[in-house]
Amino acid sequence: LPFLHAMLSAEVSTLADGRCVDACLLTGASDITDLVTVARADGELLAICEATDLVRAELEKRRVTEDVVFVESDLSVVDVSKGGDHALAADALALSRDAVVRRDGAWLLGGTSLREDGGARIAVADAASETSAWDAARIRAGRPRRGFEYGVETEIGGPLEAGLAFACAEGKCYLGA
Secondary structure: OHHHHHHEOOOOOOOOOOEEEEEEEEOOOOOEEEEEEEEEEOOEEEEEOOOHHHHHHHHHHHOOOOOOOOOOOOOOOOOOOOOOOOOOHHHHHOOOOOEEEEEOOEEEEOOOOOEOHHHOEOOOOOOOOOOOHHHHHHHHOOOOOEOOOEOOOOOOOOOOOOOOHHHOOOOOOOOOO
């Protein structure tokens, strides 16, 4: 936990069991590597991001102690809505945005989709449209996405310019700040 706290822009060291937080991982030059959702449940941590290889490489460069171990998992992310047919859909929908529960080998995060607390669906991806409903909803909500509003392939610099202030703890020192 101290390693991730030092590397990420959010207050990860105080992340309680059963909670998640969004944070930015920056390079030493203050470029955004990715927006990372860190979840903590049953004493374990889960980091969810789009650019897994880049995030892992950036963290590996800065790992100096042997007690930090990275384990890559090939997990599915299931976005549920009211009436979903996934066995854990009702449990996931009942969570608040920053809540995390592990049940039956699955991680349930309240904030993994663009929805309001209590499961009110904001959008569902529409494969037939050029810009999916999910992308349209994230744009309306002001949630930046890697490769579009931030990332090394864009001209955007730090998290504040990219609209990621919500993922940065006020007054916290972190890599690239």
